Amino acid sequence: MSTEVMNDYSKQAYNMIKNLAERSSHSYCIVDANFLIITFNNIFQQMLGYPNEQLKQLNYITLLEEKKSGRYLKRISNRISEGKLTRVNVIHRRKKRASFYAEIDCVPFQNKTGNVSFILLFIRDITSNQLQSFMARIEQELYKAIQHEKSFIEKLELVCNGIDSMFYQHSLTSVAIKENDYIRLIQSNAVSSNDNVVKLKRPKEIAFYNKMINQKEIIIYDYVASLPLFRKHIDYANDKNLHCCALIPIKQRDGTPIGIINIMFSEQYINDKVYFQFFEKLVDLIGLAYMYELKQQEVYQLAYFDPYIGIVNRQGFLERAIELATAANGGYIQLIEAGEFSQIVELYGRDTGENLLKQICDRIFNVYAVNSMFIGRLSSSALILYVSAEKNSVHDFEHYVEEIVKQPFSIAGKNFYVTLKSGIASIEYPKNAYTKQHFIQKMLEKGRQQQEAQSFDKLKQKYEADLLDETIRYSERALSQAKKYSGTYTSFYVRRDDVDLERELEILNEITASIEKKEFEPYLQPKIELYRNRVYGFEALARWQSEKLGFVSPAEFVPIAEKAGLIRKIDLILFEKVLQWIQQRQYDGKRIMPVAINISPQHFYHPDFIDGLIELVQKYYADPRFIIIEITEGIGLVDVERAVQILSKVIEHGFSTSVDDFGIGYSSLSYLQKLRFTEIKIDKSFTARIDELSTVAIVKAIVMIAKNLGATTIAEGVETEEQQRILKEIGVEVVQGYYHYRPMPIKQIESLFDHQFKI
Ligand code: C2E
Ligand code: CA
Ligand code: CA
Numbered sequence: 001m002s003t004e005v006m007n008d009y010s011k012q013a014y015n016m017i018k019n020l021a022e023r024s025s026h027s028y029c030i031v032d033a034n035f036l037i038i039t040f041n042n043i044f045q046q047m048l049g050y051p052n053e054q055l056k057q058l059n060y061i062t063l064l065e066e067k068k069s070g071r072y073l074k075r076i077s078n079r080i081s082e083g084k085l086t087r088v089n090v091i092h093r094r095k096k097r098a099s100f101y102a103e104i105d106c107v108p109f110q111n112k113t114g115n116v117s118f119i120l121l122f123i124r125d126i127t128s129n130q131l132q133s134f135m136a137r138i139e140q141e142l143y144k145a146i147q148h149e150k151s152f153i154e155k156l157e158l159v160c161n162g163i164d165s166m167f168y169q170h171s172l173t174s175v176a177i178k179e180n181d182y183i184r185l186i187q188s189n190a191v192s193s194n195d196n197v198v199k200l201k202r203p204k205e206i207a208f209y210n211k212m213i214n215q216k217e218i219i220i221y222d223y224v225a226s227l228p229l230f231r232k233h234i235d236y237a238n239d240k241n242l243h244c245c246a247l248i249p250i251k252q253r254d255g256t257p258i259g260i261i262n263i264m265f266s267e268q269y270i271n272d273k274v275y276f277q278f279f280e281k282l283v284d285l286i287g288l289a290y291m292y293e294l295k296q297q298e299v300y301q302l303a304y305f306d307p308y309i310g311i312v313n314r315q316g317f318l319e320r321a322i323e324l325a326t327a328a329n330g331g332y333i334q335l336i337e338a339g340e341f342s343q344i345v346e347l348y349g350r351d352t353g354e355n356l357l358k359q360i361c362d363r364i365f366n367v368y369a370v371n372s373m374f375i376g377r378l379s380s381s382a383l384i385l386y387v388s389a390e391k392n393s394v395h396d397f398e399h400y401v402e403e404i405v406k407q408p409f410s411i412a413g414k415n416f417y418v419t420l421k422s423g424i425a426s427i428e429y430p431k432n433a434y435t436k437q438h439f440i441q442k443m444l445e446k447g448r449q450q451q452e453a454q455s456f457d458k459l460k461q462k463y464e465a466d467l468l469d470e471t472i473r474y475s476e477r478a479l480s481q482a483k484k485y486s487g488t489y490t491s492f493y494v495r496r497d498d499v500d501l502e503r504e505l506e507i508l509n510e511i512t513a514s515i516e517k518k519e520f521e522p523y524l525q526p527k528i529e530l531y532r533n534r535v536y537g538f539e540a541l542a543r544w545q546s547e548k549l550g551f552v553s554p555a556e557f558v559p560i561a562e563k564a565g566l567i568r569k570i571d572l573i574l575f576e577k578v579l580q581w582i583q584q585r586q587y588d589g590k591r592i593m594p595v596a597i598n599i600s601p602q603h604f605y606h607p608d609f610i611d612g613l614i615e616l617v618q619k620y621y622a623d624p625r626f627i628i629i630e631i632t633e634g635i636g637l638v639d640v641e642r643a644v645q646i647l648s649k650v651i652e653h654g655f656s657t658s659v660d661d662f663g664i665g666y667s668s669l670s671y672l673q674k675l676r677f678t679e680i681k682i683d684k685s686f687t688a689r690i691d692e693l694s695t696v697a698i699v700k701a702i703v704m705i706a707k708n709l710g711a712t713t714i715a716e717g718v719e720t721e722e723q724q725r726i727l728k729e730i731g732v733e734v735v736q737g738y739y740h741y742r743p744m745p746i747k748q749i750e751s752l753f754d755h756q757f758k759i
Pocket of ligand 1: 525540541542543553554555558567570571574598599600660661684716717718719736737738739743
């Protein structure tokens with residue numbers, strides 16, 4: 001309908017409106033009921049860029065873009081036909097220049113019969129407002145993301161989805177980020193709702209993105225199908241008729257390229273100054289988020305770092321160790337702890353403990369091949385190492401650990417020899433190559449939900465983290481195994497530890513009951529004086545015949561009793577039974593020889609240790625000279641000063657003293673001058689290797705020093721004539737071992753003693 005066919009009423013109204021509108025500084029046009037353009041002002045013409053003739057009789061609807069949802073314009077025109085005032089937000093095309101966001105107020109005019117005869121349209125370009133509010137929204141979302149400690153990648157996902165939602169029509173936004181040696185692609189939800197992050201694989205694509213990332217300016221392409229963009233994106237673009245794309249480089253402040261935004265869209269309306277300004281701001285924002293990420297990494301670094309020793313903490317260790325173990329397809333986890341750590345902390349304070357750990361750590365760096373090892377701090381007392389299997393064998397570990405403790409440590413200004421306990425477990429990677437199925441299977445075995453196992457990578461990551469966790473648990477078990485032994489000890493995890501743990505609990509149960517019933521019996525093992533070839537004394541060794549468990553070796557129950565704080569009671573049961581025996585012999589007028597009683601370190605440092613000894617000795621009217629208090633070498637390591645005090649009291653009260661397992665703590669020679677012992681017992685591991693020249697040298701040194709100090713040297717664990725011969729040659733005075741006698745019950749000793757021995 002044109003003005004010619006309007007009736008008088010309409011014509012009158014139309015002229016009035018036209019006059020009014022012409023004075024308006026806004027862009028307007030008037031269309032008929034079918035949206036054919038009747039008239040417009042200059043501003044409208046300039047806004048759209050079409051020549052006047054072309055605009056006249058143009059269907060206005062063709063200048064507008066349908067929304068993704070479709071049917072939007074249909075709904076709007078229906079409303080207007082009903083004579084309703086309507087505000088429309090839409091994308092508006094124009095000649096040559098990019099389309100713009102338009103806000104159109106539609107004022108329909110009805111004739112007398114109620115039909116719409118013409119419509120007055122006020123058109124405003126709201127692009128820059130629109131972009132500003134989008135920018136504000138994205139900014140807000142980014143800040144929220146920062147608040148919630150979302151990763152940089154997650155922030156980029158937000159940006160991509162934000163940009164996509166900005167367009168009324170289909171679009172696909174992605175960001176390519178340059179990582180160290182690859183390009184990571186983050187895409188909006190348009191393509192898929194999960195797995196929004198992919199690594200570029202095709203060389204052609206990598207090259208293209210790399211080239212674009214290094215561009216200085218925004219580049220607009222009209223025909224995306226021919227570009228070597230990520231294949232999936234091209235497919236999507238073809239499917240949705242997205243012909244154009246804008247590639248917007250992202251840079252750091254100093255111009256270093258970070259990556260590129262790629263927006264694929266259907267028309268070229270992005271090619272306009274307002275959009276370019278918008279993108280510049282957006283890119284600044286992403287650059288900021290990137291900088292924040294870098295800063296955050298620094299903060300992370302702090303959170304992952306142990307400031308005292310200067311190595312990573314547990315969390316930091318886990319993350320890196322997973323990577324290393326994956327790259328090397330396995331390796332070992334080793335835990336290292338100083339046996340005396342808690343006592344040192346108790347005595348000298350936490351700082352001294354930290355300092356000891358630092359010294360141990362420094363030595364680890366010297367001893368291990370640095371490129372085959374990664375170290376972290378597992379807990380306040382333990383260090384954790386990832387050691388690659390490539391450059392290390394199981395045999396190496398014991399050697400490494402022994403190297404670390406060879407020299408004394410400086411603790412609170414004094415030199416201390418420290419023992420190390422170490423637990424090792426190997427990281428058992430599946431032999432076969434990874435398959436998704438393999439991981440799914442593994443995860444299902446572990447009761448994980450299948451839907452949780454989204455992608456192969458995530459699945460693999462989880463599997464590897466679990467594997468490392470498990471290995472650490474095993475190495476912890478090996479460590480507690482190592483703690484059962486005296487001296488420096490390295491223990492490897494073997495599966496039967498599971499059984500051990502059960503047995504340990506069982507034993508612990510029974511020990512408690514047996515202590516009540518005093519079911520522990522002293523067995524005596526004679527010690528033979530080599531020079532005169534006669535019995536010189538005995539060592540009392542605990543024997544336990546449990547009702548439930550049968551015979552349990554002290555090598556098994558003593559460490560468990562120590563851990564449970566029950567060893568003192570067992571020591572005292574044995575002591576009392578030995579005293580009873582001695583008293584009996586005294587009554588009977590039989591000969592008495594010294595008996596060594598084993599005192600565990602825990603008992604030695606017990607506040608009632610001395611009083612307990614005296615009480616029993618007095619109760620049985622025993623002569624303390626016949627009692628040898630046998631303590632292990634390790635006792636002096638904890639606190640030499642205190643050990644000296646206690647030991648002096650023991651000597652003051654007339655007891656003899658013996659240092660057991662001598663030589664294995666490396667403490668050895670240096671503190672012997674402070675601690676006075678009646679006898680020094682050379683550990684049986686030396687006896688076992690006495691055929692080696694190096695062992696002979698060590699034992700010779702021990703014997704020499706012992707002689708200087710007026711102590712008797714005893715070699716333990718003598719099993720052969722040959723061993724005894726060498727030991728005798730070296731100058732060892734007394735031997736103890738199966739070669740002569742096994743530990744025997746008192747009755748058996750009595751019969752041997754009184755009938756066989758000519759003493
Ligand atoms: P230990 O004090 O070093 O005792 C020597 C161990 O060597 C004993 O093991 C003894 O039976 C064994 N032995 C003796 N001769 C030979 C030999 O020729 N060859 C070999 N291979 N071994 C020999 P046992 O009785 O099994 O005791 C193990 C450890 O349990 C002891 O080592 C000691 O540390 C601890 N223990 C035993 N009884 C007591 C006790 O009443 N109190 C405390 N605190 N610890 C005890
Ligand atoms: Ca002993
Ligand atoms: Ca011993």
